[in-house]
Amino acid sequence: MTRLRSPSLGGQAPQRSRSYDGQAPQRSPSYGGRALLALAIAACGWALVSAQAPAARTTPQPIRPAPDPASTDIKVVRVQGNVYMLASRAGNVAVQIGADGVLLVDTGTAPMAEKLFAAIRTLSNKPIHTIINTHLHADHTGGNQALVKLGAGGPQPPRVMGHENTYNRMVDAAIEANANTPAASLPRNTYYTPTRDFYLNGEGIVLHHAARAHTDGDTLVHFRGSDVVATGDIFSPNLYPVIDVANGGTVNGTIAALNKVLEITIPAKYQEGGTYVVPGHGRVCDEADVVEYRDMVTIVRDRIADLARKGLTLEQVKAARPTRDYDGDYGATTGFWTTDMFVEAVYRTINAK
Amino acid sequence: MRVRVVLAITAAAALCSAGSANAQVDFTGQWAPLYHEDTIERIPGPELGDYTGLPLSDAGRMRADSWDADRISVVQEYQCRPHSADYSLRGLAPMRIWAEYDPATQRIIAFHTHIGAYENKRTIYLDGRPHPDEYAPHTFQGFSTGVWEGNMLTVTTTHLKENYLRRNGVPRSSKATFTEHWVMHGGYLTITHVVYDPVMLTEPLVRSQTWFLDPGQRAGLFPCEYLPEVPAEAGTVPHYLPGTNPWLREFADWYGLPFEATRGGAETLYPEYRAKLGAYKPKDKCERFCNCTGFGDCLSPTGGR
Numbered sequence: 001m002t003r004l005r006s007p008s009l010g011g012q013a014p015q016r017s018r019s020y021d022g023q024a025p026q027r028s029p030s031y032g033g034r035a036l037l038a039l040a041i042a043a044c045g046w047a048l049v050s051a052q053a054p055a056a057r058t059t060p061q062p063i064r065p066a067p068d069p070a071s072t073d074i075k076v077v078r079v080q081g082n083v084y085m086l087a088s089r090a091g092n093v094a095v096q097i098g099a100d101g102v103l104l105v106d107t108g109t110a111p112m113a114e115k116l117f118a119a120i121r122t123l124s125n126k127p128i129h130t131i132i133n134t135h136l137h138a139d140h141t142g143g144n145q146a147l148v149k150l151g152a153g154g155p156q157p158p159r160v161m162g163h164e165n166t167y168n169r170m171v172d173a174a175i176e177a178n179a180n181t182p183a184a185s186l187p188r189n190t191y192y193t194p195t196r197d198f199y200l201n202g203e204g205i206v207l208h209h210a211a212r213a214h215t216d217g218d219t220l221v222h223f224r225g226s227d228v229v230a231t232g233d234i235f236s237p238n239l240y241p242v243i244d245v246a247n248g249g250t251v252n253g254t255i256a257a258l259n260k261v262l263e264i265t266i267p268a269k270y271q272e273g274g275t276y277v278v279p280g281h282g283r284v285c286d287e288a289d290v291v292e293y294r295d296m297v298t299i300v301r302d303r304i305a306d307l308a309r310k311g312l313t314l315e316q317v318k319a320a321r322p323t324r325d326y327d328g329d330y331g332a333t334t335g336f337w338t339t340d341m342f343v344e345a346v347y348r349t350i351n352a353k
Numbered sequence: 354m355r356v357r358v359v360l361a362i363t364a365a366a367a368l369c370s371a372g373s374a375n376a377q378v379d380f381t382g383q384w385a386p387l388y389h390e391d392t393i394e395r396i397p398g399p400e401l402g403d404y405t406g407l408p409l410s411d412a413g414r415m416r417a418d419s420w421d422a423d424r425i426s427v428v429q430e431y432q433c434r435p436h437s438a439d440y441s442l443r444g445l446a447p448m449r450i451w452a453e454y455d456p457a458t459q460r461i462i463a464f465h466t467h468i469g470a471y472e473n474k475r476t477i478y479l480d481g482r483p484h485p486d487e488y489a490p491h492t493f494q495g496f497s498t499g500v501w502e503g504n505m506l507t508v509t510t511t512h513l514k515e516n517y518l519r520r521n522g523v524p525r526s527s528k529a530t531f532t533e534h535w536v537m538h539g540g541y542l543t544i545t546h547v548v549y550d551p552v553m554l555t556e557p558l559v560r561s562q563t564w565f566l567d568p569g570q571r572a573g574l575f576p577c578e579y580l581p582e583v584p585a586e587a588g589t590v591p592h593y594l595p596g597t598n599p600w601l602r603e604f605a606d607w608y609g610l611p612f613e614a615t616r617g618g619a620e621t622l623y624p625e626y627r628a629k630l631g632a633y634k635p636k637d638k639c640e641r642f643c644n645c646t647g648f649g650d651c652l653s654p655t656g657g658r
Contacts, residue, residue, distance in 0.1 A: 267430070270472070271435065272492060284489065285490065285491075289514065294590070302594065324411065324412060328412050328553075329515075
C-alpha cells in the first residue's frame with residue numbers, strides 16, 4: 001500500500017500524489033506556504049539557516065558525487081545469505097535474490113543503470129520485484145526509471161519504496177526543475193511510520209526510518225534472515241557523513257541513526273562478522289567499523305559544540321580544525337563533500353534534534 | 354668407481370639445488386613469548402601518555418590525547434574487541450603455528466597461527482594469490498600473503514580494521530598495512546614487523562618480538578562476553594576534548610622525563626634528539642617497575658624481585 005500523506009500534514013492524501021503519473025507535479029498549497037515562511041525567515045537574516053535551511057525546502061541542492069568516468073565499473077561482492085553488494089565509485093547497491101524476485105536497495109546513477117542490470121543478471125534471472133530508495137540523492141535513485149523498465153516481467157511492475165519525506169522531496173525537486181519526471185522514477189510506495197516490514201525471498205525485511213540524519217527521509221534496510229543492514233549514506237567508511245542540511249539532515253540525527261545501526265547489528269565472536277553492513281559508499285563493513293565511525297562523529301560533534309558554546313564563529317571553528325585527527329581517514333579538501341562542508345553542517349545543526 | 358662418484362656428486366647437487374629452490378622453513382610448533390623487549394609497554398602495559406618510540410603524526414597524537422580509558426568499558430562494543438594482527442604479536446602471545454601443504458608438490462602453501470589473547474587466528478597464504486580489492490571487508494587480522502627471501506618469510510598484510518599501535522589509546526588507522534619478517538634461530542622465532550600508516554605515522558614503525566619453542570605449551574580459550582558494565586546513556590562515547598586530558602603528564606612525572614620527549618614523533622626516535630633535551634637530568638633512583646622483566650614480576654609498579 002502506498003502511503004500518501006503524513007499525519008503532520010493533516011491526515012489527508014495530497015492530490016498531487018494520486019494524480020501524479022508522468023506529468024510535472026503540482027506543488028501543494030501547504031508547500032507554497034512553507035516556502036513563503038522560509039523566505040521570510042531568510043530575509044530576516046537568521047544566520048543559522050541562511051541559504052540552507054527551510055528556504056531550501058523547495059529548492060533542495062542534492063548532494064552527490066561529481067560524475068566519475070570510472071563510476072560505472074561495477075564489482076559484484078557477496079555479502080551474506082541472499083544479499084550481494086554491487087559496488088562502484090558512484091556508490092553501492094544492495095541486492096537480495098530469491099524465488100520471489102530481485103530486491104534492490106538503491107539504483108545508482110542513471111548512466112550506470114544498464115551495467116547495473118547486467119550485474120544483477122549475473123546473480124538472478126528473476127524480475128525485479130522491489131526497489132527501496134534509502135534517500136533522494138541521484139546517485140542512489142538515478143537508475144529507478146531504467147531499472148523499473150529493464151527489470152519488469154513479473155505479474156506487476158517493480159514497486160519503488162521509500163520514506164514519505166524522500167518521495168516529497170523528490171517531487172519538490174522535480175517541480176523546482178520543472179522536469180517531466182516519470183512516475184516510475186519516484187518511490188511512490190511510501191511509509192511514514194518509524195518502521196515498516198514485509199517478507200520476501202524467505203526472510204523478513206524491516207525498513208527503519210532514520211529521522212533527520214543524512215536527510216529527513218533516510219531508510220535503513222535490515223534483512224533479518226541474511227543478517228545484513230544496508231545503510232544508504234548514513235554510513236560510508238571512508239568519508240565524513242554527508243549531512244544534507246538543505247534536505248533535513250542533522251548531525252544528531254546522523255548519530256542517532258548510527259546508534260540504531262549498532263542496535264540492529266550483532267557481532268560474532270570477538271566483535272567481528274555477525275551482522276554485515278552495506279554502506280552507502282565503500283567496502284562491506286560490520287559492527288566494529290560502524291562503532292569507530294559513530295565514535296568519530298560523536299567526538300567531532302562534541303568538540304564543535306564545545307567551541308560553539310564558547311562563542312566561536314563558524315570561521316573560527318573551521319580555523320580551529322576540530323577534525324584534524326580524523327581528516328586522514330575521512331576528510332577531503334576537494335570533491336562533492338569536503339571537510340569544511342562537514343564542519344559547517346555540524347555547526348549549523350548542532351542544536352537540532 | 355668413477356661412475357659412482359659422478360652419480361653421487363650429481364645427486365648431491367640436485368638435492369642442494371632443490372633445497373635452495375624451495376627455501377622453505379617450517380615454523381610449525383608451540384611458541385612461548387619472551388617479554389624482555391619493551392617490557393613495561395607489553396607487560397603490564399603502557400602508561401597513559403607514553404608515546405615514546407612512536408613516529409606519531411599530529412593526527413595520531415591528537416587522537417591519542419582524546420582517548421579516555423573509560424571507553425573500553427562504557428562502549429560495549431569495545432569490551433571484546435581483539436588485538437589486531439600487528440598488535441597481537443606484542444600482547445599476551447603464546448602462539449601455535451601449523452603449516453598447510455600442497456599434497457601434489459609437498460610445498461607449504463599457508464601458515465596458520467593461533468594466539469592466546471582473543472584466540473586470534475590468522476592465515477598467511479604462500480600460494481601467490483592476490484590481495485582482495487577495495488570493497489572487501491577489513492578484519493582485525495587482515496589479509497596476509499608471504500614470500501620466501503632465503504630462509505626468511507616476508508609477510509604483507511592489508512585490509513586491517515582500525516586498532517591501536519599501543520594499548521593506551523594510540524591509534525592505528527584502517528589505511529595501514531604492515532610487513533613482517535619471520536626468522537628462526539634454533540629454538541627461537543623472531544618476527545620483526547614494520548607498520549606503514551599514512552594517517553597516524555610520519556614514518557614506518559619498526560618493532561620486533563621473540564618467542565621460544567615450547568612443545569608443552571597450550572594456548573587456552575579466551576572467554577569474553579560483552580554486557581553493560583557502567584550505567585550510561587545509550588550512545589555515550591567517553592573522550593577528552595582537546596587540551597583537557599589531565600593524565601598526559603603523569604608518565605613524564607613518574608619517570609622523570611621531559612614531557613615533550615614523551616609525546617612521540619619521528620624526531621624523538623633518533624640519537625640527535627638528546628641534544629634538544631638540554632639540561633635534562635634523569636631521576637637518581639628508579640621508582641616504578643624497576644625489576645620488571647616478564648609476566649611474573651611486573652604485576653605492580655613496586656613489585657618484583
